Amino acid sequence: MSAEANMTTTNTVTPNTINIDGQDIPFKNGQTIMDAALAAGVYIPHLCHKPGLTPHGSCKLCTVDIGSRSMSTSASDRRTQTKFSVDIDRRSVSACTTPAVAGQQISNDTPALNEVRKTITQMLFIEGNHLCPACEKTGNCTLQAVAYHLGMLDGHFPQFFPRREVDASHPTVMLDLDRCILCELCVRASREVDGKNVFAIAGRGINAHLIVNSPSGKLVDSDLETGDMAVHICPVGAILIKEHGYEVPIGRRTFDLHQVGEIGLEPVILAKARHTNE
Amino acid sequence: MSQPSRTITIEQLNTFIADAGLHSSHLLHILHAIQQRFLHISHEAVNEVASHLGLPISQVESVVEFYSFFYNTPRGRYNILLSNCTSCGYKSGGENLLRMLCHRLRAVAGKTRGDGLVSIDETSCIGMCDHGASLLVNGMPITRLDADKIARIADLVETETPLADWPADWLRVDDNIRVITGDLTAASGKPSRMASSSTSGLLLNNDFVAGGGLHAMLARGIEGTLAEITQSALRGRGGAGFSTGMKWKFCREAQGDAHYVVCNADEGEPGTFKDRVLLHSHADAVFEGMTVCAAVIGAKQGFLYLRGEYRYLLPHLQTVLARRREQGLLGNSILGQQAFNFDIEIVVGAGAYICGEESALIESLEGRRGVPRNRPPFPVTHGYLDQPTVVNNVETFVAAAHIALCGSAWFKSVGTEKSTGSKILSVSGDCAAPGIYEYPFGVSIQQVLNDCGAKSVQAVQIGGPSGALINPAKFNRKLGFEDLPTGGSFMVFGQGRDLLTIIVNFAHFFAHESCGFCTPCRVGTTLLKNSLDKIAGGHGTQYDLDEMKRIGELIKRRSHCGLGQTAANPILDSLQRFPQIFEQRLAHGNFEPYFNLDGALEEARQVTHRDDAAAHLE
Numbered sequence: 001m002s003a004e005a006n007m008t009t010t011n012t013v014t015p016n017t018i019n020i021d022g023q024d025i026p027f028k029n030g031q032t033i034m035d036a037a038l039a040a041g042v043y044i045p046h047l048c049h050k051p052g053l054t055p056h057g058s059c060k061l062c063t064v065d066i067g068s069r070s071m072s073t074s075a076s077d078r079r080t081q082t083k084f085s086v087d088i089d090r091r092s093v094s095a096c097t098t099p100a101v102a103g104q105q106i107s108n109d110t111p112a113l114n115e116v117r118k119t120i121t122q123m124l125f126i127e128g129n130h131l132c133p134a135c136e137k138t139g140n141c142t143l144q145a146v147a148y149h150l151g152m153l154d155g156h157f158p159q160f161f162p163r164r165e166v167d168a169s170h171p172t173v174m175l176d177l178d179r180c181i182l183c184e185l186c187v188r189a190s191r192e193v194d195g196k197n198v199f200a201i202a203g204r205g206i207n208a209h210l211i212v213n214s215p216s217g218k219l220v221d222s223d224l225e226t227g228d229m230a231v232h233i234c235p236v237g238a239i240l241i242k243e244h245g246y247e248v249p250i251g252r253r254t255f256d257l258h259q260v261g262e263i264g265l266e267p268v269i270l271a272k273a274r275h276t277n278e
Numbered sequence: 279m280s281q282p283s284r285t286i287t288i289e290q291l292n293t294f295i296a297d298a299g300l301h302s303s304h305l306l307h308i309l310h311a312i313q314q315r316f317l318h319i320s321h322e323a324v325n326e327v328a329s330h331l332g333l334p335i336s337q338v339e340s341v342v343e344f345y346s347f348f349y350n351t352p353r354g355r356y357n358i359l360l361s362n363c364t365s366c367g368y369k370s371g372g373e374n375l376l377r378m379l380c381h382r383l384r385a386v387a388g389k390t391r392g393d394g395l396v397s398i399d400e401t402s403c404i405g406m407c408d409h410g411a412s413l414l415v416n417g418m419p420i421t422r423l424d425a426d427k428i429a430r431i432a433d434l435v436e437t438e439t440p441l442a443d444w445p446a447d448w449l450r451v452d453d454n455i456r457v458i459t460g461d462l463t464a465a466s467g468k469p470s471r472m473a474s475s476s477t478s479g480l481l482l483n484n485d486f487v488a489g490g491g492l493h494a495m496l497a498r499g500i501e502g503t504l505a506e507i508t509q510s511a512l513r514g515r516g517g518a519g520f521s522t523g524m525k526w527k528f529c530r531e532a533q534g535d536a537h538y539v540v541c542n543a544d545e546g547e548p549g550t551f552k553d554r555v556l557l558h559s560h561a562d563a564v565f566e567g568m569t570v571c572a573a574v575i576g577a578k579q580g581f582l583y584l585r586g587e588y589r590y591l592l593p594h595l596q597t598v599l600a601r602r603r604e605q606g607l608l609g610n611s612i613l614g615q616q617a618f619n620f621d622i623e624i625v626v627g628a629g630a631y632i633c634g635e636e637s638a639l640i641e642s643l644e645g646r647r648g649v650p651r652n653r654p655p656f657p658v659t660h661g662y663l664d665q666p667t668v669v670n671n672v673e674t675f676v677a678a679a680h681i682a683l684c685g686s687a688w689f690k691s692v693g694t695e696k697s698t699g700s701k702i703l704s705v706s707g708d709c710a711a712p713g714i715y716e717y718p719f720g721v722s723i724q725q726v727l728n729d730c731g732a733k734s735v736q737a738v739q740i741g742g743p744s745g746a747l748i749n750p751a752k753f754n755r756k757l758g759f760e761d762l763p764t765g766g767s768f769m770v771f772g773q774g775r776d777l778l779t780i781i782v783n784f785a786h787f788f789a790h791e792s793c794g795f796c797t798p799c800r801v802g803t804t805l806l807k808n809s810l811d812k813i814a815g816g817h818g819t820q821y822d823l824d825e826m827k828r829i830g831e832l833i834k835r836r837s838h839c840g841l842g843q844t845a846a847n848p849i850l851d852s853l854q855r856f857p858q859i860f861e862q863r864l865a866h867g868n869f870e871p872y873f874n875l876d877g878a879l880e881e882a883r884q885v886t887h888r889d890d891a892a893a894h895l896e
């Protein structure tokens with residue numbers, strides 16, 4: 001309690017601004033750090049976040065460090081309870097789920113944090129089976145783009161080579177779980193945008209996997225349709241539209257023409273994923 | 279009861295689900311009933327349950343796949359799960375009892391025997407750490423295992439002897455509450471073993487009469503009782519230590535359609551079993567604490583979330599609840615008070631350590647996978663069904679009931695400034711008298727070691743695998759929120775133990791129990807497990823140690839919840855305090871690949887029936 005009181009008195013805080021890497025950024029009540037950053041044109045790397053969908057906070061790519069003049073560390077934060085060298089002055093949070101609070105001093109684009117993000121991206125690569133040159137999504141894949149952005153040159157860790165299913169039962173959409181990164185964008189898009197409930201995550205730990213909500217468990221028996229947001233929102237090549245391979249040539253794909261860090265790229269990414277005859 | 283069977287018609291299934299639903303419509307309970315009756319939860323059963331409960335098929339499927347005690351392929355009519363904990367596990371006595379049982383029953387661990395008679399597997403700690411190696415057979419605990427008992431179990435299974443006809447004393451679970459006799463113990467160096475019926479300490483010594491706390495609360499008033507709880511400075515006994523008075527106050531002030539009280543009896547931390555004893559012998563105090571909380575926050579409904587491993591306690595707990603209803607201590611108009619209505623339902627989990635995390639527990643209560651929620655908002659404002667909810671540990675409610683009865687001054691008479699009252703410890707491992715010990719906060723590790731008769735101690739694990747590994751130079755450290763917070767697990771490792779084996783065990787535990795939600799924990803716990811296996815197998819190098827440290831720190835700092843944030847503790851602690859246990863196993867050189875080239879040739883050697891030197895690389 002006393003530490004909290006001390007912190008609030010040390011410095012005056014501009015109302016409704018947070019500070020990211022030294023830059024003051026305004027926010028509205030109810031916005032997360034990610035919302036405020038994106039609105040101000042500041043890129044915080046992310047994969048499971050998409051403006052308009054309920055923030056999820058699972059990929060942890062948007063991890064940032066917060067120090068603050070008006071915040072104390074929660075007593076229930078177990079990181080503070082062990083004696084190992086953890087810098088408890090700087091709390092680690094997910095930018096996409098943490099509310100912006102006036103006075104937050106946030107580190108985002110630092111070499112140390114980008115190194116952490118690179119390691120997390122490597123984890124996502126090696127837990128699945130990502131063979132970029134053979135994937136239809138290459139060049140349009142946000143995972144691949146983030147990896148380039150972070151300077152990732154290899155998977156670093158030994159590959160897990162999991163055995164995962166392909167579901168080609170649906171007439172127009174196919175599911176290749178080799179590439180699924182469990183971001184749950186399709187799960188949320190189906191529920192929140194399409195008004196359906198086609199996807200879910202089952203299992204636990206390293207065996208967690210995407211399942212389809214249908215009596216047979218197959219995509220063909222679900223009410224998924226080609227025009228659903230859930231079909232197009234996949235950041236990797238786990239959900240693909242059949243019979244429309246390589247219509248945009250390599251070299252002219254989204255991330256051949258754009259940086260993943262460009263703000264407001266979502267419509268471009270979605271547009272590239274849609275096909276001309278839809 | 280009808281004989282378990284693997285064959286089902288849809289009609290049978292529907293009738294069965296409808297009957298099970300009359301008993302309890304909770305998804306976990308219906309799935310448990312199906313598992314018991316049909317030995318697995320088939321895809322058809324998932325569909326029927328979903329339609330019966332009006333849930334998405336995917337939700338039911340995801341729950342079946344999440345919890346360890348649900349299976350989508352048939353288990354044996356005897357489903358035997360041996361604990362793999364370092365204290366009550368199948369290797370804790372030095373022999374590999376799992377292998378022994380598999381050998382005797384000609385079964386393969388993890389697979390159901392061809393004739394469907396038996397399936398044998400391992401499971402995370404079942405909370406019998408004061409009883410030595412233990413197992414669950416069709417949910418019932420059998421303790422004090424040794425080679426002889428394993429042989430007899432194998433015979434009983436092979437002859438299909440009903441569980442009811444197994445030796446009754448095998449199923450006996452003792453409280454093992456130990457009395458601390460202070461100076462005498464320290465002087466003689468002998469453990470102070472007393473009859474299990476004796477008690478010790480602030481909470482366990484205090485005769486608690488059902489209703490005593492509630493009468494005292496009514497006399498003092500609700501506001502006054504909350505003030506007592508706050509002034510007692512009671513902090514959550516699960517380990518995190520949040521102020522109980524504050525939590526209740528926040529919840530009381532939160533707006534909502536309904537308020538809820540939840541007792542976290544998902545005691546999953548390996549080496550912890552104090553809640554087992556409290557639920558067995560002090561259930562009235564547990565329920566009374568919940569009822570006091572209900573009065574304070576204005577709740578009409580409470581839940582006790584009981585870990586699946588303690589399902590054998592369910593009939594006892596239901597009996598106590600029924601008696602309390604008859605006594606007017608639960609139900610409508612409690613103690614004649616018109617507006618005081620509160621009741622408690624018990625929800626039984628199904629094998630998932632993560633459900634001890636309060637928001638994961640709430641998800642599980644709501645019939646979903648136990649995945650921790652994003653916070654804020656916290657359960658005190660948005661908990662069960664998004665309504666204000668207090669979640670407290672079993673021991674916290676026991677303490678609250680006693681504070682309601684005896685007041686805050688009584689409670690603060692022991693302990694330290696920031697850790698008032700007592701702590702109930704679950705002591706296990708290499709000591710003469712494992713069991714339950716209650717100490718004032720501030721007790722030193724050495725004192726506990728003296729009292730439990732531990733000699734030649736190599737290390738102590740405080741707070742279970744998620745806690746801290748302490749070396750002898752630090753045995754003067756004190757238990758309490760100022761120094762070493764603990765949920766109560768106190769595991770003693772003698773000089774004869776191979777510490778690396780223990781660290782490997784913990785790493786496997788976390789990889790198995792990670793819920794899989796966030797990347798650092800999902801992938802990181804498996805990376806750490808693989809690294810440790812490599813080192814233990816003699817293929818590790820300094821590079822692997824450096825990598826474990828780097829990955830461990832990343833998981834600790836970047837994970838979503840307490841599981842990931844603590845999963846690397848055993849590795850980071852032991853790298854710092856016991857570096858030699860790793861270094862003595864390292865291979866020469868700076869780098870050794872995970873891929874074992876010589877091992878990869880094994881298949882070729884078998885095919886060619888060769889095993890001579892020229893058929894090996896080295």
